[in-house]
Amino acid sequence: MPLPRQTTNAREKGSPTPTELPPEVRAEVAPLLAPDEQVRLAVATDMRPDGVYGAAYLVATDRQLLSISPDGGCPKLTCLDLPGITSIEVQELFGSNALKVRTDASGITVALFSKSLVDRFARVPDELAALVRQARPGAPADLIRRSGRWHPAPLRRCETCGQPIPHHLGVCPNCLDKGRLLRRFWGYSLPYWPLVVVSLLILLADTFIGLTPPLLMRTLIDNVFRPAETIAQAAPSPAAAATSIGELRVHLPLLGPTSPAGALLALVLVLLAVHVSRNGLGACRSYLLARLGQLITYDLRLQVYHHLHRLSLNFYNERDTGRIMNSVTQDVGRLQDFLSDGLQELVRDLLTIAIIVSILFYLHAGLAAFVLVPTPLIVAVTLRFGHRLHMIYHRLWRRWASLSSLLADVIPGVRVVKAFAQEEREVRRFDTRSLDLLQGELKAARVRSVFGPAMAFLTSLGTLIIWWVGGRKVLAADLSLGSFVAFTGYMWQFYGPVESLCRLNHRFQHAATSAERVFEVLDTTPDVVDRPHAPPVPRLTGRVEFRNVSFAYEPGKPVLHGVSFSVEPGEMIGLVGHSGAGKSTIINILCRFYDVAEGAVLIDGHDVRDVQLKSLRDQIGVVLQEPFLFNGSVAENIAYGNPAASLEEIVAAAKAANAHEFILNLPEGYDSELGERGVRLSGGERQRVSIARAILRNPRLLILDEATASMDTETEAKIQEALRRLVRGRTTFAIAHRLSTLKNADRLLVIDKGRLAEIGTHDELLAQDGIYARLCRLQTELSRIRAV
């Protein structure tokens, strides 16, 4: 019995359904099959037919369908002859999916599977249907039926490793190649290499100098104080001691023999120089590195924003606006913080640790080894507490968010709260969340208050060891007093960088995910691009032709099927159809927001893909249902598509759009600010501004997408009047649900389920008595109801 090849990767897309049959199941299946019967399909599920998790298998041969649950499911085995199958039903349930097969006499659920296996089972019904049709050539074409109310949004898993991608990340943390990200960053800092070199040199010098004071202290004690003290103790009286100290010559490195007072002065001066240069260099370093970080992020921010505007609409449809905005602001900001701050800390901490360790070993190797013993403990505790604190803060942050979302919800709705007299309840709701927050804060405070002292204690362990081990070495004359003091001094400087390095890991992780998100934007190539050397289109006459156009936003879900029509220059076309029929898609394709999958769109005989995109869109004017006005003056908004327009042109366009009168009623006329801080226009007024915008652009192709949908009758009349002026002499495509809006249209295109169903004038279509006629009758009835 030849079995199909075993495939382990269940996530392969487009490949035949993978088959997996363990040997014991194969052994069980074998006796049930005729000698020449072949297994064509074998799928493992994760649920038995009785609804318990466990292994079960669906096997189809060229003759029969088997459902097997070897480890105790009930029923253990179901066999069905393929030719008898009359339907295959895919049931999408709330927490699982089921595959049910019917014959003339019975219906049997042959497989249950959890939502995790949806991908694996995606093609099973089709393959099964194909097998049934092979076994019974007369079987109907529509064997497959689907039912179920639950269509969960596709949850994302990484395509390479299968790791679920967390909502807040948006990128697979497992496949994040931090080395590659870092190398890519180098690319951004390369143009600034002199700045990089200088800042690194300063950083080096700064760190070195910062670590000298304990060494100076050691010289002061060993080379100056100790000799002086020894002599003083040997002298009979304090006066004699002072004299003999005055005559003493001590040795300082580099300076040679000097008097103790002179040596002291020299050391004080050196310490002064150390502090002055250290702080001076520190100031330079932090400015230069901040400058470097800011310059790099400035480049990056601009590049991201520039790229965002090159990307096609598709990109925006797949992502939410907040995420995109975050890429430009937050993610780039986080990178900047890491570049300016994190990276410099990293280098400085590593350098400090290396230098201190070498100095300690130079001073006394034996003691140094002892002193470093608590370090792993400190690292472990910092990491553990750090994680804990991070979790607590994250939870706290969520509670804050929940409190402010409550406020954002209730304060604007305060009219409703008062009208229903629910003030008390709202206060109680606030109190619950506020109490949650209080408890969270207290918990954070508890952990924080333990963390600080615990770390301080651990750090002091090092000093304890120095006192005990080092002290004994001093007593045994194995270690000089100066070295002992220097050890203590370095100990205090040592643990700071260690802790900070532990915390850096977290920051690095954050920066890496931010970088990945930013690069994800930068690496997306626009779907709609100009061909190389595409010529600009000349001034259009406005002839439009769709040739057998098919299109799908997502592969496998076609929205338009073979749509063909042609439109004469200056004609006004009304697009009619149910929501989701494909009207807006036709518009999107006409504007070349998307490229067609099959067929072609020709404007004045030019395929839209062969001409320069900008030159095409320059001749298209759009009026949308929800007109979008930018922050800025009325005049700026009218002249948005034509910033060079003169004052006369702007006013003329506003008059043509019936907007002039209401604009003059605004206190600042055409200079009135719109948007957040400015005046608020009504829907009809906004629409008229957007019509003026379209008129001013003087487009050859005009698109009205539900331009009057949400207006009252009087406003609509004003807008209709304005639109009549606008459409004159231009090829116009108008989408409207209210058919009365389309009474001026020369011809109507009726779109139904992605196909062009009817085309013709209002009267012709009424005479045809098809979809349009039915829609018309419905709307007449509706308006009669409204009129009552």
Add this chain to the structure above:
Amino acid sequence: MDAEYPLAAELNLLEPRRVRFERDPYDDLVLVTDGRRVAGVRLVRTFPQSAAGRMISVRDAQGAELGLIADLAQLDRRSRELAAAELERLYFVPRIERVLGIEERFHVPTWEVATDRGRRRFEIRSGHRDVQVLGSRILIRDADGNRYEIPDYRRLDRRSQLLIDSQI
């Protein structure tokens, strides 16, 4: 003055004593009311979280509502069992009885649990969207959209509680 609009008339409640469920040979649920048989009916919970056994909407195969059953408990025993079994099948939400372990990688926790339907491992994409805490009841949606429920996590064993506490 007009009488008040009778809100209750909107409901279309099925009279529990005149309603019966059966299963036909096609393993479909059949609603029998006043001698009328509707095959292939679907049940929909109107309050899947707060009242799973009440206000069950009964729909025909095309999805049109035939009526509501105020409380499954009012049906005769056989019908009640059939309806409950059908709902269990439609709303497959295993109850977690023990949490065996929670491992975390990249802030994506993987839970290993024992449920009333057997052992299961699943991943949680986002702790605050997918783990819903309603008092001591917890509703979970895993990374693939599967559902789980912990009716009262305070009654689980100590270790399970500690593990859950670290996640909510």
